[in-house]
Amino acid sequence: MATTAEPGIEVGGTDGRLLPELVSHLRQHRTALREEWATRITAAHLLSAMTPHEISTETTSVYDNYVEVLETGSVEALQQYARDLSERIIPRGVETHEVVEIVLLLRDVLARSLFEKYHDDFSLLNEVLDAYEPAANRIANTVAVSFVDERERVIRQQQEAIRELSTPVLQVRERLLILPIIGVLDRQRTKQLTEQLLSGIRTHRAKVVVIDVTGVPAIDESVANHLVQTVDASRLMGASVIITGLSSEIAQTLVTIGVDLNKMNTIGDLQGGIEEAERFLGFHVTRSDGS
Amino acid sequence: MSVHAAGHSSGIAELDPLIRRVVGGRLRDQSALDDVVQETLARTMAARIRLDDGALAPYAIVTARNLVSGLWRREERSQRHLHRLVDRWEPPGPDDDVVLREQAEAVAVALAELPPRERLGLVAHELEGRETASLAEEWGSTPGAVAAQLKRARAKLRVEYLLALGRIDPPTPLCRPVLMALSGGERRRQRELEAGQHLLECDFCSDMGPTLLQSREKGAEDDVQVPVECDADVVAARQRAREVAAEVGFSGTDLTLISTAVSEIARNIVQFARRGEVVLTRVEDDGRSGVRVVARDAGPGIADLDRAEQDGFSTYGGMGLGLPGCRRLMDEFEVTSKVDKGTTVVMTKWRQQPN
Amino acid sequence: MLVSILRQGDFLIASIHTALDDTEMERFRQDVVTRIGQFRSRGVIIDVAALDVIDSFGSRCLADLAHMARFRGAQTVIVGIQPDVAFAIVQLGMDLDVHTTLDLEEGLALLERLTAGSRTGHSAIGVLGDDR
Numbered sequence: 001m002a003t004t005a006e007p008g009i010e011v012g013g014t015d016g017r018l019l020p021e022l023v024s025h026l027r028q029h030r031t032a033l034r035e036e037w038a039t040r041i042t043a044a045h046l047l048s049a050m051t052p053h054e055i056s057t058e059t060t061s062v063y064d065n066y067v068e069v070l071e072t073g074s075v076e077a078l079q080q081y082a083r084d085l086s087e088r089i090i091p092r093g094v095e096t097h098e099v100v101e102i103v104l105l106l107r108d109v110l111a112r113s114l115f116e117k118y119h120d121d122f123s124l125l126n127e128v129l130d131a132y133e134p135a136a137n138r139i140a141n142t143v144a145v146s147f148v149d150e151r152e153r154v155i156r157q158q159q160e161a162i163r164e165l166s167t168p169v170l171q172v173r174e175r176l177l178i179l180p181i182i183g184v185l186d187r188q189r190t191k192q193l194t195e196q197l198l199s200g201i202r203t204h205r206a207k208v209v210v211i212d213v214t215g216v217p218a219i220d221e222s223v224a225n226h227l228v229q230t231v232d233a234s235r236l237m238g239a240s241v242i243i244t245g246l247s248s249e250i251a252q253t254l255v256t257i258g259v260d261l262n263k264m265n266t267i268g269d270l271q272g273g274i275e276e277a278e279r280f281l282g283f284h285v286t287r288s289d290g291s
Numbered sequence: 292m293s294v295h296a297a298g299h300s301s302g303i304a305e306l307d308p309l310i311r312r313v314v315g316g317r318l319r320d321q322s323a324l325d326d327v328v329q330e331t332l333a334r335t336m337a338a339r340i341r342l343d344d345g346a347l348a349p350y351a352i353v354t355a356r357n358l359v360s361g362l363w364r365r366e367e368r369s370q371r372h373l374h375r376l377v378d379r380w381e382p383p384g385p386d387d388d389v390v391l392r393e394q395a396e397a398v399a400v401a402l403a404e405l406p407p408r409e410r411l412g413l414v415a416h417e418l419e420g421r422e423t424a425s426l427a428e429e430w431g432s433t434p435g436a437v438a439a440q441l442k443r444a445r446a447k448l449r450v451e452y453l454l455a456l457g458r459i460d461p462p463t464p465l466c467r468p469v470l471m472a473l474s475g476g477e478r479r480r481q482r483e484l485e486a487g488q489h490l491l492e493c494d495f496c497s498d499m500g501p502t503l504l505q506s507r508e509k510g511a512e513d514d515v516q517v518p519v520e521c522d523a524d525v526v527a528a529r530q531r532a533r534e535v536a537a538e539v540g541f542s543g544t545d546l547t548l549i550s551t552a553v554s555e556i557a558r559n560i561v562q563f564a565r566r567g568e569v570v571l572t573r574v575e576d577d578g579r580s581g582v583r584v585v586a587r588d589a590g591p592g593i594a595d596l597d598r599a600e601q602d603g604f605s606t607y608g609g610m611g612l613g614l615p616g617c618r619r620l621m622d623e624f625e626v627t628s629k630v631d632k633g634t635t636v637v638m639t640k641w642r643q644q645p646n
Numbered sequence: 647m648l649v650s651i652l653r654q655g656d657f658l659i660a661s662i663h664t665a666l667d668d669t670e671m672e673r674f675r676q677d678v679v680t681r682i683g684q685f686r687s688r689g690v691i692i693d694v695a696a697l698d699v700i701d702s703f704g705s706r707c708l709a710d711l712a713h714m715a716r717f718r719g720a721q722t723v724i725v726g727i728q729p730d731v732a733f734a735i736v737q738l739g740m741d742l743d744v745h746t747t748l749d750l751e752e753g754l755a756l757l758e759r760l761t762a763g764s765r766t767g768h769s770a771i772g773v774l775g776d777d778r
Contacts, residue, residue: 195544198729205748229736236732238725238747522667529699530665547698547730551738554701558668616702616738 018131023071025117026110034063037109046102049092058085062143066106070135075142082146090147090154099147100140107136169200175207176277177239180270182215185223194230201239208277209234212270214245224253231264240280241265244273303336303627306351313352317359325589327362329633331355333587334501336627336637341476346487353490353497394456401451409444416441446475449503462495469496474503515571519560519586528557528569535571536582540642549582549640552620555613556586556636564590564633574639581622581641589633596628649674653685657757658720659750661693668703675711682718689757690715693750695726705740712744721745721760725753 026033038059041047047055062085065078086099114132118125170178179197197209211231219227231241242265246254254261267273310331311324318324335351342350402410408430415421423434423441430437450470454461461467469489472480481487490497515535517528532553533546541549553569560567567588574583614636618624621638628634648670651660660678678690692708694700700708712722723745727735735742745760747753 191544194733195729198732202729202748205752207748207752229733232736232741233729233732236724236727236735236742236746237729238749238752522669526665526667529701533698544730544733547728547734548737551699551701551734554699554703555738558701558703561668613702616740619737619739620734 018128019070022114022128022132023067025114026067026070029113030063030067033109033113034059037063037106040105040109041102044101044105046098046105047094049094050089058089061085062103062106066110066139069139070132075138078139078142079146082143083150086147086150087154090151096144096148096151100144103140103143107133107140110136169196169204171204171206172274173278173281175205175281176274177201177204177206177209178212178270178274179209180212180215185216185219185227187222187226190223190226190230194226194233197230198233198237201234201237206239208240208242208280210242210244210270210273210277212244212273213247213250214270216247216250218247218249219253221253221257224250224257224259228254228257228259228264242267242273242277244268244270303332303339303347304629306332306335306348307629307632309348310351310355313355314359317356318362322589323362325632327355327358329587329589329635330358332627333585333635333637336625336635337585338501341478343478343481343486345485346481346490349487349490350500354501356497357501397452397455400455401448404451404455405444405447409440409447412437412441413444413448443475446477447471449474450499453499453502459495463493465489466493466496469493470499470503473500517557517569517571518566519557519569519588520566521561525554525557525561529554532569532571532582532584535573536640539573539580539582541582541640545640545642548620549584552617552638552640553584553586555617555620556584556638559613559634559636560586560588560590564588566590567633576641579641581639583637583639584621585635585637587633587635592630592632592634593626593628594630596626649677651678651681653681653687656688656761657754658682658685658687658690659693660690661696663696665697665699666704671704671707675707675714678711679714679718682715682720687720688761689721689723691750691753691757692722692724693726693753694724694731695728695749697731698728700727700731700735702738702740705735705738705742709742709744721757723747723753723756723760725750 038052038055041055041059042052050058061081065081069075069078089099111129111132114128115125118128168180170180172178177197177200179193181193185193197211200206201209211227231243234241244267246266251261251266254264265276267276307328310328314324314327314331318327331351331354334354335347338350339347402414405413412426412430415426416423423437426432427434427437432440450467461470465484466489469481469484469486471477472484472486490500515531517531518524519528529550533550536546536549553571557569560569565588567586567590570585570587572583572585574581614624614626617636617638621640623637623639623641625637626634648664648666649660649662651658653659658678658681660674660681662674666674678692681687682690690711692711694708697704708724712724715722724742725747726749727746745756747756
């Protein structure tokens with residue numbers, strides 16, 4: 001009969017006989033009820049990011065899972081399904097409130113059909129609804145919580161990815177790192193960039209680093225200083241630095257703070273910088289092979 | 292955020308002759324005199340951000356007086372206890388219990404002195420962990436106003452606690468407001484009340500005032516002191532600095548920057564003054580935490596501070612990178628120095644960069 | 647053992663194994679220079695990977711060592727400067743004008759090139775960053 005242990009749902013209330021009857025009713029009218037649910041979803045302008053076909057597929061699965069929970073009393077399968085579903089629909093831009101409303105819509109659609117079926121026998125209807133409603137609310141809750149959990153996980157993941165992407169240290173080939181900097185450099189970001197580059201040099205055993213600043217509009221003097229220090233620190237770790245894409249504004253700032261541009265390896269564009277770096281690495285390979 | 296040395300430190304340095312006169316009248320021993328003057332300057336410097344400029348000199352004077360009387364008390368006691376040899380550990384005395392009870396009673400009395408709303412607010416916030424936002428809702432106020440109110444309540448509580456503990460009534464009607472203004476670090480109020488003048492005239496407040504200001508130094512008892520007089524102490528100082536900074540939550544690069552800066556100033560002490568100390572303190576301000584390093588010595592001092600802070604100026608046999616280098620490694624940096632008297636460096640690094 | 651100085655053919659490999667104070671650092675510098683003369687070494691590797699702080703004194707000591715070695719006919723390569731330490735050195739404003747590589751292996755390879763170059767009369771030009 002109905003499972004009473006957590007996380008199960010007690011369905012059946014005072015009379016365990018109700019449950020099979022309820023489940024078989026929902027199975028019997030599966031197509032009609034599911035279609036009505038889908039119609040109400042569209043009418044409420046929910047899931048606008050998904051195609052009608054996708055909505056149809058997902059609602060069928062949710063419906064079957066829903067009935068299964070009512071039948072078995074176990075929400076585990078539903079939890080797993082809700083997590084998978086969330087993973088699929090979160091990238092499509094589906095919002096938490098939509099998910100909650102959709103599940104509540106299903107609860108109402110099913111409640112209404114139970115009402116129609118039992119409206120002649122008022123006391124039986126009450127018993128059925130008493131059994132159905134707590135279970136339906138529990139289901140809604142499970143789905144919503146799974147969705148929110150999944151959404152938070154995705155957001156965390158994205159934030160990490162963005163943090164890494166904002167100062168990506170790329171290995172193009174052995175011993176060669178590229179650091180394309182895009183956007184405004186502030187003190188905090190420059191510091192982070194330096195730390196990543198220096199530890200990247202050690203991890204990748206880099207001998208040459210190409211720092212491309214084509215995507216940097218302008219820098220202030222403190223950031224310019226920091227950039228020069230990054231170049232010097234890289235050299236102390238045994239890596240040479242080539243700077244590419246230096247705009248005339250940034251070059252001017254560097255000169256203003258007293259940097260001798262002749263002492264920095266600057267090359268017009270990233271492509272040229274990489275070629276120069278490869279020549280340099282190639283030079284080493286032949287020499288050490290030869291000796 | 293960084294405080295430039297030239298303007299501010301000269302204000303402190305000008306106090307030197309004054310303090311020297313005050314202490315000189317009370318102490319004969321030259322080295323003890325130097326110690327007290329240095330310590331007074333350091334404490335005044337630490338308390339300065341919470342003091343009105345007019346209160347600076349009076350504060351220094353009462354601090355110096357307190358230090359001297361503290362010195363006397365210690366000397367008396369050490370003579371009294373000389374026969375007990377060097378065991379500095381003291382077993383818990385039978386009166387410790389009484390002291391604890393007296394402190395608890397003092398807190399109760401002090402709390403009773405607060406207006407009911409402030410008292411309830413403070414208890415709810417400090418003991419029950421209620422947030423200012425929820426208090427604001429209850430009082431129909433804003434979180435900012437509640438925070439300010441709680442801050443005033445705390446300042447008042449400190450004053451009342453000390454009064455209750457000493458079982459004393461302040462001698463003049465001006466005492467309480469002055470102490471309140473000092474306790475809350477309210478500089479404008481200090482000026483209005485001419486707090487500096489009062490500190491000089493009123494023996495009672497000159498005893499209490501500095502205690503109130505110092506009690507606000509968060510975690511002052513957690514200071515890590517490293518005596519510095521030889522090469523090995525330089526290594527010890529930078530290693531302790533790394534540990535303290537790690538406890539504060541600094542990571543990787545910052546730990547190395549801090550311990551490098553400490554290494555530099557500790558070496559300055561050894562090479563330049565022979566003996567001194569480095570004090571490491573965890574500091575909190577406005578939700579950020581950081582580490583403050585104070586390095587002091589009673590050495591020959593630096594004649595031309597402005598030049599010493601320029602790259603390439605040689606303070607001793609080295610390349611003169613010490614001071615400006617440290618300034619770059621830390622967020623705040625300040626030197627006070629007086630020829631033949633000594634040098635104090637105060638530098639701070641904050642965990643969240645003030646952008 | 648705070649430091650070790652090993653001879654490997656024409657080269658010396660000197661390693662610092664723990665934090666050194668100034669006196670120990672100076673003694674280390676002196677020992678290395680003495681050994682260079684003793685063994686007529688053509689190159690020296692200084693392994694500083696174990697140092698968590700290289701301040702102005704440490705930097706200066708390493709630079710002096712390299713200069714003194716040069717007077718005795720040996721090239722010096724500093725290896726293993728940690729990322730944080732490298733950054734602190736430049737923040738401090740030290741211009742550590744010596745050859746540096748990531749690790750011992752790279753250091754030995756560079757020494758081979760530097761000494762081979764001097765033997766054939768070529769200077770070490772072509773090594774990027776050397777002209778700084």
